[in-house]
Amino acid sequence: MKVALFVPCYVDQFYPQVGIATLQLLEKLGVKAAYPPGQTCCGQPLANSGCERDALPIYRHFVQTFKDFDYVVVPSGSCVYHVRKHFDKLEQTPEVQRVRTTTFDLIDFITEVLQVKEMPGAFPHKVGLHLSCHGQRGLHQANESEMTPVRDGQLRRLLTSLDGLELTELDRNDECCGFGGAFCVSEAAISGRMGHDRAHDHLRNGTQVLTGGDMSCLMHLEGIVRRQKLPIRVLHAAEILNGATL
Amino acid sequence: MxxxxxxxxxxAFNLDHERTSWHDETLWFVRQKRDKAVYAVPEFQELRSLASAIKEHTLSRLDHYLAQFEAAALANGVQVHWAADAAEHNAIVLDIVRKRGATKVVKSKSMLTEECHLNPYLISHGIDVIDTDLGERIIQLRDEPPSHLVLPAIHLKKEDVGDTFHQHLGTEKGLTDPQQLTEAARQHLRAKFLAGEVALTGVNFAIAETGSVVVCTNEGNADLGVSLAPVHVASMGIEKLIPRLADLGVFTRLLARSATGQPVTTYTSHYTQPAEGREMHVIIVDNGRTxxxxxxxxxxxxxxxxxxxxxxxxxxxxxxxxxxxxxxxxxxxxxxxxxxxxxxxxxxxxxxxxxxxxxxxxxxxxxxxxxxxxxxxxxxxxANHLPAAKKWGMKFMGRLLASPNAFKISGKLARTGLRLLPHGLTHNQTANAWAIARELPEPPKQSFREWYQQQAPA
Amino acid sequence: MSSTRDRILAAARANQPAETPLPPVADFGGNASLERFTEVLASIGGTVVRLAAPGALAATVQQLFPAARLVASPLFSASLAIDQQTPVDVLADVDLAVLPVEFGVAENGAVWLPEANMLHRALPTVTQHLAFVLDHRQLVATMHQAYARLPNGPGGYGMFVAGPSKTADIEQSLVIGAHGARSLVVLVY
Structure with a gap:
């Protein structure tokens, strides 16, 4: 199985530990992933700003970079959603179609492709789970409160398989954190307010460690946590599943 | 411009933190009521699919259903009018009112008439038009537009309503009890209903096969207005059509549950024929819909x-x-x-x-x-309606992100800059909107790429 | 010159997509019990009262609404005669209307009130209080079944009424008795 790791641009620059944890976690699960050095970005920041046309060269570059792999694994559901949903703007060559179906979010890759449903190890902390909306509603990684009161999802299950980990029950289980890409600066007031409300839902309900599958939401929430000096640690789920200790 | x-x-709205919290929580409460109602109907998702398919079908044969509706309505003794835009719509309403020599108009909630700015038009022509939905009446007295489709005065607190009623309806100063405020509005509006000469309503659904229009309210203001006034004028967008009476089974099960979490609106009223000696008009409006x-x-x-x-x-x-x-x-x-x-x-x-x-x-x-x-x-x-900075920034990013080398170098520059520059500069809130509410990530010494390259090849 | 009507129809014809199918609407079954109807009606501010016998109607109404002075009903000899010609100022004083309804809907507590049962179109909303009289065998589970009970259409004017008039337009606080009836009782025999 030939697996490539795609590390989103902001993770590469600001959260290298998340890329490292992803690589190591995959290795523990028997997958040696390669990191093609020519990779850049999935193009989502441009497309969500209305500049899909300017993003097309980035899409093509992404396809060229990853076309020869069986799977492309990404520690970010949002990028995966973008590749799967919005690369429809490219001519649908076999290469494009292939990359659109072989690009996987890390958690989905672990649970669906590797069929791993439980993780060894312990993490004896109260953990608050924040799924990105693109992961949750776009890739259907978890039940949605719009549809059912039953809270379930792959990452939820993986995390609770760790010894001692207790998930926080939030007042609003799956409300958006307000990151939203360029939204976080173009609508800075609302974005900040949404992030504030999310962070305080976690605080109120006892979250010690805030985690999720998308570093972009977590970057935004971490920025708020640090600004307000809230007693919450922020870690990507790959770090916890890879055996992080506090 | x-x-x-x-x-x-x-x-600006967000400057009042507490009021924003209140607004958010009030509407979240409505969302939660909706959830509870939705969870209780096992076939709810199936109903959504059905409703979507019925509407899609109707839109795909819209010309047919419009003609069918018109023919049925005419056969029922209803007068049917067509309006291409807001101006035509408003002129038709005024014409109907004037032909009756009427000046007192009672109106139930209609987003279409809001869209057409009917009230100011009628008022400028000397017609006394009264909104009778409580929320609509409150904002009419305050000369404000609605802030929500079904909760038009949801931006107001009871103290605001108390002030407005004190000023316009003469209620006691400082009265804020919703029950008492509603009672004051009931008394005030009852006189208007009893004197109404023309009743205007919107339309929730128009049934092509029967020529009926259906109006859903909780307060009963549409029925009270229509059944007391000699003339009823119902304004509908062309998209309000559904083919069959039976389709209402689907839509009435969805509407109130989705809107407020009620199992159905208090009144689901079907107007098909005018009462003896009275008039019923339907105005079918395009206004950008085709x-x-x-x-x-x-x-x-x-x-x-x-x-x-x-x-x-x-x-x-x-x-x-x-x-x-x-x-x-x-x-x-x-x-x-x-x-x-x-x-x-x-x-x-x-x-x-x-x-x-x-x-x-x-x-x-x-x-x-x-x-x-x-x-x-x-x-x-x-269409070139993006702010210039955003547009050129995106073009620049597009070229940067398609080129691995340029990407690598610029990332390193940004990260190094962030590490070396003082916090006051990197977090300047005028230049950096990110920093208004949040800290920037702490820049690591090494990017993932740099780390990876240092690892011994397998 | 073409009319607005013709131009709108032509624009619709020109712009509408290829025809998609109209789905049949299934009957989803459901609970049509009086218990369910009673429970739901209570949750939306209405009340169900069982009549001991059909003949007990007038006495029950008298017992439930001792203060009602002007009562209108086609079902017993009431204090006020109402028909479609009754003037507005008379209607305005009605305290209580007691009207027969055709059937009830268990899922939402609504009842079907056709024009023929109203005496005057305004009576069900202008009256201060409202009592409906319903045969307990005339209950359906859902709105699908409700509309299936109207094979000849809804008539000139007809309404489903679910509980008393209400509003939550002031801060989402529920207030019973907006413009229509302040209270609603369904008398079941």
């Missing part, structure tokens, strides 16, 4: 049944208020309807969203709202 952006109005029908990516917005669920669930709407959208229909649905009307004026609305998709998931007729928001963004950028 320049317009205020959604962001600037939203920022144009939207011609846009394949956006025509699904015409399926909307105006329940407001997308507003109650929208994390942006809840924290920015309905007036921040500056359009008759606020919130997510308004943000996909408004660019059809005036692309430049409403160019910031499709960006007033994180594209979280919750609106799409609560929509009872399955409009792909967040997908349409994304598509409007592309059209707005192509």
């Amino acid at each position: 320049s317009y205020l952006t959604h962001a600037s109005r939203a920022e 144009q939207q029908l011609g846009r394949p990516d956006f025509r699904a917005s015409l399926k909307c049944i105006r329940c407001g669920a997308c507003m109650n669930t929208c994390p942006v709407y809840r924290r920015s208020g309905g007036h921040s959208y500056d359009f008759t229909v606020p919130g997510p649905i308004g943000s996909i309807l408004s660019p059809n009307i005036d692309l430049k004026k409403h160019s910031t609305l499709p960006f007033a969203s994180t594209l979280c998709g919750s609106c799409t998931d609560v929509c009872p007729v399955k409009i792909d709202i967040h997908v349409q928001l994304y598509k409007w963004r592309q059209i707005i950028a192509e």
